[in-house]
Amino acid sequence: MNERVVSGRLSIIGLGPGDETYLTQQARDALREAQDVIGYAPYVARVPVTPGQTRIESDNRVELQRAKEALERAAAGRKVAVVSGGDPGIFAMAAAVFEAIETGDPAWRELDIEVAPGISAMQAAAARVGAPLGHDFCVISLSDNLKPWDVIEKRLEHAARGDFVIALYNPASRARPQRIHDAFALLRRVLAPERLVVFAKSVGRVEEDIIVSTLDEADPNEVDMTTLVLIGSSGTRLLPRADARPWVYTSRKAP
Amino acid sequence: MNERVVSGRLSIIGLGPGDETYLTQQARDALREAQDVIGYAPYVARVPVTPGQTRIESDNRVELQRAKEALERAAAGRKVAVVSGGDPGIFAMAAAVFEAIETGDPAWRELDIEVAPGISAMQAAAARVGAPLGHDFCVISLSDNLKPWDVIEKRLEHAARGDFVIALYNPASRARPQRIHDAFALLRRVLAPERLVVFAKSVGRVEEDIIVSTLDEADPNEVDMTTLVLIGSSGTRLLPRADARPWVYTSRKAP
Numbered sequence: 001m002n003e004r005v006v007s008g009r010l011s012i013i014g015l016g017p018g019d020e021t022y023l024t025q026q027a028r029d030a031l032r033e034a035q036d037v038i039g040y041a042p043y044v045a046r047v048p049v050t051p052g053q054t055r056i057e058s059d060n061r062v063e064l065q066r067a068k069e070a071l072e073r074a075a076a077g078r079k080v081a082v083v084s085g086g087d088p089g090i091f092a093m094a095a096a097v098f099e100a101i102e103t104g105d106p107a108w109r110e111l112d113i114e115v116a117p118g119i120s121a122m123q124a125a126a127a128r129v130g131a132p133l134g135h136d137f138c139v140i141s142l143s144d145n146l147k148p149w150d151v152i153e154k155r156l157e158h159a160a161r162g163d164f165v166i167a168l169y170n171p172a173s174r175a176r177p178q179r180i181h182d183a184f185a186l187l188r189r190v191l192a193p194e195r196l197v198v199f200a201k202s203v204g205r206v207e208e209d210i211i212v213s214t215l216d217e218a219d220p221n222e223v224d225m226t227t228l229v230l231i232g233s234s235g236t237r238l239l240p241r242a243d244a245r246p247w248v249y250t251s252r253k254a255p
Numbered sequence: 256m257n258e259r260v261v262s263g264r265l266s267i268i269g270l271g272p273g274d275e276t277y278l279t280q281q282a283r284d285a286l287r288e289a290q291d292v293i294g295y296a297p298y299v300a301r302v303p304v305t306p307g308q309t310r311i312e313s314d315n316r317v318e319l320q321r322a323k324e325a326l327e328r329a330a331a332g333r334k335v336a337v338v339s340g341g342d343p344g345i346f347a348m349a350a351a352v353f354e355a356i357e358t359g360d361p362a363w364r365e366l367d368i369e370v371a372p373g374i375s376a377m378q379a380a381a382a383r384v385g386a387p388l389g390h391d392f393c394v395i396s397l398s399d400n401l402k403p404w405d406v407i408e409k410r411l412e413h414a415a416r417g418d419f420v421i422a423l424y425n426p427a428s429r430a431r432p433q434r435i436h437d438a439f440a441l442l443r444r445v446l447a448p449e450r451l452v453v454f455a456k457s458v459g460r461v462e463e464d465i466i467v468s469t470l471d472e473a474d475p476n477e478v479d480m481t482t483l484v485l486i487g488s489s490g491t492r493l494l495p496r497a498d499a500r501p502w503v504y505t506s507r508k509a510p
Contacts, residue, residue: 016279020280021279021280021281022279022280022281022372023279023280024271024276024277024278024279024374025275025276025277025278026276026277087378088386089378089381089382089386089387089388089389090378090388090389091389091390091507092389094382094385094386094389094504095386095389095390095504095505095506095507096507097386098385098386098389098492098494098502098504099504099506099507101494101502102492102494102504109494109495109496109497109502110496110497110498110499113502114382115381115382115383115385115386116382117277117374117378117379117381117382118374119279119372119373119374120378123342123344123345123372123375124372126344126370126372127344127349127369127370127371127372128370130349130353130370131343131344131349131350131352131353131370132344133344133345133394134344134345134346134347134349134350134353135346135350135396135402136393136394136395136396136410137393137394138391138392138393138394138414138417138419139388139391139392139393139394140391141390141391146507146508147390147507147508151418154417154418155391155417155418155419157417158413158414158416158417158419159393159413159417161413162393162409162410162412162413162414162417163406163409163410164393164410164413237353237357239353239356239357239364240364241364241365242364242365243365244365247353247356247364247368249349249350249353249354250350251350251354252346252350252351252354252401252402253401253402
């Protein structure tokens with residue numbers, strides 16, 4: 001008998017941004033049931049402690065290796081939780097896990113796998129300023145670690161010409177601070193200077209900082225690794241308030 | 256003395272799709288604290304009961320009227336929760352509330368308003384099939400109630416030519432069953448026939464039904480009001496499994 005019994009379970013869990021505010025019931029239940037919790041150290045640190053659980057913290061750069069370790073543990077019969085900030089399905093761990101499955105042990109395909117979606121950074125940022133994602137939008141990662149910059153430029157161009165609201169993930173890194181400047185240069189060639197721009201830094205954390213401006217006035221030097229960038233469409237509007245940051249929302253009507 | 260004291264609060268709350276699985280801690284807390292819960296009847300029915308709460312159910316078509324009623328109650332000092340399925344910030348109630356604020360009583364701008372994001376249908380659908388939103392994507396509503404069809408066509412064209420994964424909301428209605436057929440005709444002119452397509456019906460509910468196919472084989476007649484449609488990019492891949500629906504994920508690498 002050479003048959004393998006795969007009795008473990010792998011949950012790929014989104015913690016949302018920041019603290020437990022955004023944790024879903026599904027994520028909470030899966031975290032409680034997990035025997036092993038694996039993730040980038042700051043995410044593991046945010047998981048409510050369950051006695052007896054093994055916690056495995058890894059570096060942010062080794063997503064594929066982390067995915068393989070999680071799959072191996074699940075294949076060995078463990079109940080494993082891989083944790084991600086935001087939504088694991090949006091520029092996060094879920095794609096890395098399925099990539100590892102595609103290239104790994106065929107038995108991994110038959111594993112019991114659950115993806116628990118989470119509130120992604122763009123949703124938390126949008127909620128803080130109003131409803132800028134209230135109509136058609138595009139979501140683009142500016143990271144050129146795994147795709148060439150000309151693919152990113154092509155997508156920015158189509159997103160702008162299609163008059164979408166645009167959410168930019170990974171807009172800057174220490175290794176490539178220039179990306180967001182290049183993206184803004186491109187967008188400024190295509191879009192009107194009065195387009196609304198939101199820089200949402202560290203959303204959901206104590207150091208949260210949100211800047212609302214326009215495409216011609218926004219300073220890309222303000223953007224760091226923790227920033228979610230939103231560029232409005234022609235239907236995105238500003239509602240000034242007396243003693244508070246203005247609301248920003250995108251009309252459901254075409255302009 | 257003519258000064259108005261605005262002591263109420265308006266929470267615009269996302270319930271996520273389906274049952275309480277996707278409810279966040281923030282949404283749960285806001286629902287418990289609300290004195291008045293307002294929403295489309297099936298959403299109000301999903302809110303856990305808190306004794307003493309007023310529940311106001313409305314028709315789905317009257318979003319702006321519902322928003323105004325919520326704002327009036329909050330301005331009168333009530334703690335009001337407007338509930339939405341999915342994420343209120345994504346094709347849902349939040350934009351309607353801010354639209355009502357823009358055109359309504361200036362005092363409404365100074366109200367204490369909180370948006371509690373929720374898991375949107377595309378996230379739940381993506382989680383069920385793997386990680387199709389793992390890379391750059393566009394989100395488009397096919398509803399032409401409030402925008403002309405040529406704007407939708409322009410956006411579909413740019414989304415397709417930009418090689419984005421595409422999530423389609425409101426793909427069909429009883430009044431306009433033709434929209435999804437028109438959208439597929441357009442996408443088939445631009446995209447390769449083997450592009451992966453997911454129809455996720457009633458995600459998170461008992462009648463959930465998910466169909467994975469390709470652009471040339473998918474039948475738009477399968478699409479109804481409860482369906483979230485996902486069209487893969489050139490980097491979206493299929494992982495066949497022995498006894499289950501295949502996994503679908505979008506590679507983090509450019510093809």
